[in-house]
Amino acid sequence: MSNDEIGVTYRLETSGDIAALAAKIAADQSTGTFTELPGETEEVQARCAARVVAISDLPDAAVPSIPDPDGTGPYHRADVVIAYPLEAVGTDIAALMTITIGGVYAVRGLSGIRVMDIELPDAWSCHPGPQFGIPGSRRLTGVESGPILASIIKPSLGLLPSETAAVVRQLCEAGVDFIKDDEKLMNPGYSSLADRVAAIMPVIKDHEQKTGKKVMYAFGISSADPDTMMRNHDLVVEAGGNAAVLNINSIGYGGMSFLRKRSKLCLHAHRNGWDILTRHPGLGMEFRAYQKIWRLLGVDQFQINGIRAKYWEPDESFVRSFHDLAAPIFTETDRALPVVCSGQWGGQAVETYRRTGRTLDLMYLGGGGIHGHPMGAAAGVRAIRQAWNAAELDVELDDHAKKHPELAAALAKWG
Amino acid sequence: MSNDEIGVTYRLETSGDIAALAAKIAADQSTGTFTELPGETEEVQARCAARVVAISDLPDAAVPSIPDPDGTGPYHRADVVIAYPLEAVGTDIAALMTITIGGVYAVRGLSGIRVMDIELPDAWSCHPGPQFGIPGSRRLTGVESGPILASIIKPSLGLLPSETAAVVRQLCEAGVDFIKDDEKLMNPGYSSLADRVAAIMPVIKDHEQKTGKKVMYAFGISSADPDTMMRNHDLVVEAGGNAAVLNINSIGYGGMSFLRKRSKLCLHAHRNGWDILTRHPGLGMEFRAYQKIWRLLGVDQFQINGIRAKYWEPDESFVRSFHDLAAPIFTETDRALPVVCSGQWGGQAVETYRRTGRTLDLMYLGGGGIHGHPMGAAAGVRAIRQAWNAAELDVELDDHAKKHPELAAALAKWG
Numbered sequence: 001m002s003n004d005e006i007g008v009t010y011r012l013e014t015s016g017d018i019a020a021l022a023a024k025i026a027a028d029q030s031t032g033t034f035t036e037l038p039g040e041t042e043e044v045q046a047r048c049a050a051r052v053v054a055i056s057d058l059p060d061a062a063v064p065s066i067p068d069p070d071g072t073g074p075y076h077r078a079d080v081v082i083a084y085p086l087e088a089v090g091t092d093i094a095a096l097m098t099i100t101i102g103g104v105y106a107v108r109g110l111s112g113i114r115v116m117d118i119e120l121p122d123a124w125s126c127h128p129g130p131q132f133g134i135p136g137s138r139r140l141t142g143v144e145s146g147p148i149l150a151s152i153i154k155p156s157l158g159l160l161p162s163e164t165a166a167v168v169r170q171l172c173e174a175g176v177d178f179i180k181d182d183e184k185l186m187n188p189g190y191s192s193l194a195d196r197v198a199a200i201m202p203v204i205k206d207h208e209q210k211t212g213k214k215v216m217y218a219f220g221i222s223s224a225d226p227d228t229m230m231r232n233h234d235l236v237v238e239a240g241g242n243a244a245v246l247n248i249n250s251i252g253y254g255g256m257s258f259l260r261k262r263s264k265l266c267l268h269a270h271r272n273g274w275d276i277l278t279r280h281p282g283l284g285m286e287f288r289a290y291q292k293i294w295r296l297l298g299v300d301q302f303q304i305n306g307i308r309a310k311y312w313e314p315d316e317s318f319v320r321s322f323h324d325l326a327a328p329i330f331t332e333t334d335r336a337l338p339v340v341c342s343g344q345w346g347g348q349a350v351e352t353y354r355r356t357g358r359t360l361d362l363m364y365l366g367g368g369g370i371h372g373h374p375m376g377a378a379a380g381v382r383a384i385r386q387a388w389n390a391a392e393l394d395v396e397l398d399d400h401a402k403k404h405p406e407l408a409a410a411l412a413k414w415g
Numbered sequence: 416m417s418n419d420e421i422g423v424t425y426r427l428e429t430s431g432d433i434a435a436l437a438a439k440i441a442a443d444q445s446t447g448t449f450t451e452l453p454g455e456t457e458e459v460q461a462r463c464a465a466r467v468v469a470i471s472d473l474p475d476a477a478v479p480s481i482p483d484p485d486g487t488g489p490y491h492r493a494d495v496v497i498a499y500p501l502e503a504v505g506t507d508i509a510a511l512m513t514i515t516i517g518g519v520y521a522v523r524g525l526s527g528i529r530v531m532d533i534e535l536p537d538a539w540s541c542h543p544g545p546q547f548g549i550p551g552s553r554r555l556t557g558v559e560s561g562p563i564l565a566s567i568i569k570p571s572l573g574l575l576p577s578e579t580a581a582v583v584r585q586l587c588e589a590g591v592d593f594i595k596d597d598e599k600l601m602n603p604g605y606s607s608l609a610d611r612v613a614a615i616m617p618v619i620k621d622h623e624q625k626t627g628k629k630v631m632y633a634f635g636i637s638s639a640d641p642d643t644m645m646r647n648h649d650l651v652v653e654a655g656g657n658a659a660v661l662n663i664n665s666i667g668y669g670g671m672s673f674l675r676k677r678s679k680l681c682l683h684a685h686r687n688g689w690d691i692l693t694r695h696p697g698l699g700m701e702f703r704a705y706q707k708i709w710r711l712l713g714v715d716q717f718q719i720n721g722i723r724a725k726y727w728e729p730d731e732s733f734v735r736s737f738h739d740l741a742a743p744i745f746t747e748t749d750r751a752l753p754v755v756c757s758g759q760w761g762g763q764a765v766e767t768y769r770r771t772g773r774t775l776d777l778m779y780l781g782g783g784g785i786h787g788h789p790m791g792a793a794a795g796v797r798a799i800r801q802a803w804n805a806a807e808l809d810v811e812l813d814d815h816a817k818k819h820p821e822l823a824a825a826l827a828k829w830g
Contacts, residue, residue, distance in 0.1 A: 044573035047605045066695045087604040093639035094665035099599045102664060102688030106726045158459035184514045189502040190462045224508035224668035226641060250509035252667010253639035273517030276699055280481045284691055311521045
């Protein structure tokens, strides 16, 4: 791949010929009609011609990813790299998605297609990337080393602002570094963002005055309307807040781009909705490709589930996601902080540490694992810190728990 | 469904119990953790409790939509309606997508999920909807009745602005009502939007002066950055243009919402990228649900392929899409103009007319079908008008072609 091309890797599946399908995909980006045309000169085609760079065969599949009414397998599979001229795509994310991804999903003759990766030339470093990222998250939370220990309001939904504030106080006193609204909590009638900010920020400030520790609270400011989202952002900033939860798919590239340029908040991304793009292994998009776009747009902290998550995602997928986030696109500073979450209570810390490159550059988020600890939330926080100490010391949890009653209690309940 | 609820219909598939899965989905929207919690009172749950309204069983499937490593079919299927309290969701599209769709895609224990429809209460009529829609498209093009006849620049990509302008002149003289940039053409190095507007608008104006007819030209103004997209919009408006092509998935809800509030242009939507959400019949989202959101956001004209399209989409799916667009959400004015396109040359006019409710409220877009007509583009336009006359007269194309040589030539080439 040259530095004036964009490379996209597709996992293709077809009962026909893979090389022919790859060539058709590359050609469709420059002509795209069903009949021969006047004016379709070589010179015209050269300005935007995509080219097939590599085809790596994979084993055939017996069953097609998309049901095939003609039923004529086997289904050939390959990872195909196609290079697009930067001249034709430019550096706009809308152009990238339209030319190299959206159109390809519509091509006839395939029974499966998954975007595996996107390789971007240096010109794409023009995008803002994370404003805070890993160093900014550490600075704002005051956590110089080790995992940033996070929690979420539980019950997730249905609490009045005053009830939420009481949970925030409990979590601050329990010793967490970060608290967030559930991603499904934005601006409902029973708990408007304005009322929530007004109820919660005094608790955060009070705790800071007493202890010197400012807990980072990420408010759910998402709106499909960027003007509304900016008003939400301003509410949080004016009250002294420093973070926000964003449902990135629900605001779209436009919402994220608009906010990032103006944002004073650390942006914590929830990828709610992403699952439908990735749950079928033969269809959609790998997180590796997906996260690059959102990091360029400015995500500071990225939720990626965890080991033994409560959702469908297999552990291997989470581990890959973690490594994806750890890899620079252009520079170290375009990395987003991995947020390990979903069903986490500390019991997964050692395995997480061992499988993700033995790094402590992460946020570890316990919801039920803190609120539901049999000895209370403060013990839940201590149990998780103990579990991460075990990880760092490279000892087994069961051994470590012998001297740490909170961890022992968590293991007894969930282990 | 009461008027203070939002109803979402899901096509669920599971090797387990459908009713249990439906109940879990409803419950996950209000609690959503893996362990029992203090504070999870009935009062708290009631504020945002979703409820299962209906379960309509469908035949079992032998093969799961998402591969099932445990391999324990049969896979039960049903259409399940879940009602969400308006109080909990509000009227923001980001909240709707996050609460009722995004989270549901992540639930464990399902082997297939497809969002079939979204039923919105009156409070959702607060959204702007189309600014021009069908009456505005007719007014701006001067086409009082019958299909609005449209074309696209061909070759789609790779032409310099001056070469594009020459194609525009040819199409104007051929008698089309509407011309558009290919959706993949936005702002490439070889044909910037500014240069294209500067080259094309004088041709549109010159043709208007000579003939009194202002051809609507839709420029590709999409950008993932709403500020850039507004500058693109302003370029078109200042040059006297009146329409734009938008790649709606590539700009996202935020981009569309931002633009619509400020737009002076008729917004022609291309749903590039939508295919991956809908191509597998057991996964993703039906166009019926999808198009409602984008109409509320302000789409005026909606591309939906056509009979015998060049892409994967079956004819039945196109026909359903057409009817979806024809159905008001709240009022007649929230309808978007259906744009019938992809591989169209007139030969599909009679069947389209008969299968879509015998309406002429549509745009019919021929690309290769006009540019590639053996007697030239003007004959291509006449052939398509002749085909639609046959449709309206309810006669067969072959019979009609006996007195219409342009249609006969098209039939000879593509029929």
